[in-house]
Amino acid sequence: MRAALLQITSSDDPAENLKAVRDLVREAVGEGAEIVCTPEVTNCLSTSRTHQKAILHHEADDPSLVALCEIASEMKIWLFIGSLALKTHDGDGRFANRSFVLNPEGKIVARYDKIHMFDVDVSKEETYRESDGYRPGTEARIVRTPFGCFGLSICYDVRFPHLYRxxxxxxxxxxxxxxxFSHVTGAAHWHTLLRARAIETGCFVVAAAQTGTHPASHGAKRKTYGHSLVxxxxxxxxxxxxxxxxxTYVDIDLKEVESARRRVPSLSHDWSFEGP
Structure with missing residues (x-):
């Protein structure tokens, strides 16, 4: 299978971001991509909860999701939407950070809500409290396609290897x-974490990323690391x-999964032990 990873610099304007993604999807299909992957918060990257409340939608009426379903159907591709920021009906008003997998008919065949929330103090100047605005998911998800079986995750999840196992x-x-991914933590950990998850599981890892300094009409600007990786x-x-x-384009041969797992079959070597 030929996969295309879209690397974008999303603003806090969903309509603007959608136009950029549409153009890139068409370009990727023109280059032979059968699977197209977008990064986290494809529709809106914003640090302002007030702005998000004003411009985000519920899944049922989100314009970005509707349009991406249409383009998946038009282009006859599998489209992995890294995630969309969406309103929920939760009483506390928190949003969902939700991945979608769309088939070539433009139908949603899988959803995944980000489980692990990025609540960190990278430095005195750079802090994040993702759980203030987003509610965590509770269910791990795989999706089976004609190309193979995919496991879904988002960003900070990568630091929790038990999920990938x-x-x-x-x-x-x-x-x-x-x-x-944060520019600071990305420079320190991104490549190492993704390589570790691949080695531990004998899986391919496909990571489409946001990049650069993100325009913001409200709130502080964010800077992300880029380096979409396979x-x-x-x-x-x-x-x-x-x-x-x-x-970024890559041709993936799933025979490599079988080969790696045959050489080091660690997925079948779990052993019970008592806690420390």
């Missing part, structure tokens, strides 16, 4: 890690998108 043991051959099951980096917006 569970996805691989449930059948995942490709792990999706769409992200809007890692093979043996740990080799097959593609690195660098820091510029654009498309």
């Amino acid at each position: 569970a996805l691989a043991q449930a059948g995942a051959e490709v792990l999706m890690v769409p992200a809007a 890692v093979a099951p043996w740990g080799e980096i097959l593609a690195d998108g660098g820091t510029d917006p654009g498309i």
